[in-house]
Amino acid sequence: MDDRASKSRGVTRVLLIEGSVNLLMSLVKLVIGLITQSSVILADALHSLTDLANNFIAIVAIRISHKPPDHTHPYGHQKFEYVAIFILAVLLSVVAFELVTYAIDNHGQVVEQSYTGLVILILAIVVNFALSRWEHSQAQKLQSKLLAADAQHTFSDVLTSVAVLIGWQLSALGYYWLDTVFCLLVAGFVGKLAWELFQQALPVLTDADVTAEQFSSAELKVILAEFPDIKNVTDIRSRAMGEQIICDLTLLINPQLSLTAAHELSHAFEDRLKQEFDLYDVIIHIEPA
Structure with a gap:
């Protein structure tokens, strides 16, 4: 503030x-x-x-x-x-x-x-x-x-x-x-x-997509390697809110995980993306792989 x-x-x-x-x-x-x-x-x-x-x-x-x-x-x-x-x-x-x-x-x-x-x-x-x-x-x-x-x-x-x-x-x-x-x-x-x-x-x-400007597929794969229970990331979209970037995506995760574990996993992945790419907010949708 x-x-x-x-x-x-x-x-x-x-x-x-x-x-x-x-x-x-x-x-x-x-x-x-x-x-x-x-x-x-x-x-x-x-x-x-x-x-x-x-x-x-x-x-x-x-x-x-x-x-x-x-x-x-x-x-x-x-x-x-x-x-x-x-x-x-x-x-x-x-x-x-x-x-x-x-x-x-x-x-x-x-x-x-x-x-x-x-x-x-x-x-x-x-x-x-x-x-x-x-x-x-x-x-x-x-x-x-x-x-x-x-x-x-x-x-x-x-x-x-x-x-x-x-x-x-x-x-x-x-x-x-x-x-x-x-x-x-x-x-x-x-x-x-x-x-x-x-x-x-x-x-x-006009909310133009800025995903390509924020991170590449190769960079995303490096981060995915840190989370074995995340099988893939799809439907990635990003937009600028002034100087801040908001991203939303879908995680395909191990279907054997409990709801609590899946929730914790998504939060850990969100924090990792924010840290690596300086994102303001990340909205995650979870689906079983």
Whole structure:
């Protein structure tokens, strides 16, 4: 309980710091974009605003996901963390679509140069890069997949901002069509990130089987050799509840065993699986071999 509360506070602190930085970044980019009339900078400002929205969603989700199991969620609330990742992916998909629309509608618009804005945007890139590295280290320290996903998102912002900077400078030299091209590139970056986050969240939210990722047949046979009265294991299924894995299976056991002995055997096998594969829960069905 204390570990969950401590982890929740740590993740929330990181998200609050990142949210403050994202608010500052979005305002800076918005001002520079309005001054220079660069669609690619305005697009990046919109991207930063979605980062801010995601920080708010993530803070709410992380507080819920670290609550202990209760009568409405007996398996815990860990999936709320992946709900937040899914919402982030949806938001990014909408942003990617809006960026494509904005780039097409503003094709050929005159772009102004601003050396002050150039310096500020470079500083913003440096700050975002430092933030992404720090958030990544905090994700490893706190063992948070939500923070890891967000750190990946923040690093993509750095790559996006570099593309924005290049597109803006080339457009300011008179190649106005490049502003549209780089705005579309930004949309591509955002869309790719959305797809990666969908791939991360959907298997957990849809209870995809993760047995192959947890243990192989060879590893299972080694453990079975320790239990002569277990003749085989069938119907193995596993699913992720956030960072915790729940497995259910059927044991074919020696039919000569008493009910008490069979019960004790299943518990011993369950404990062995939990110890070896770091499983949160194992549900066992017993049948005579």
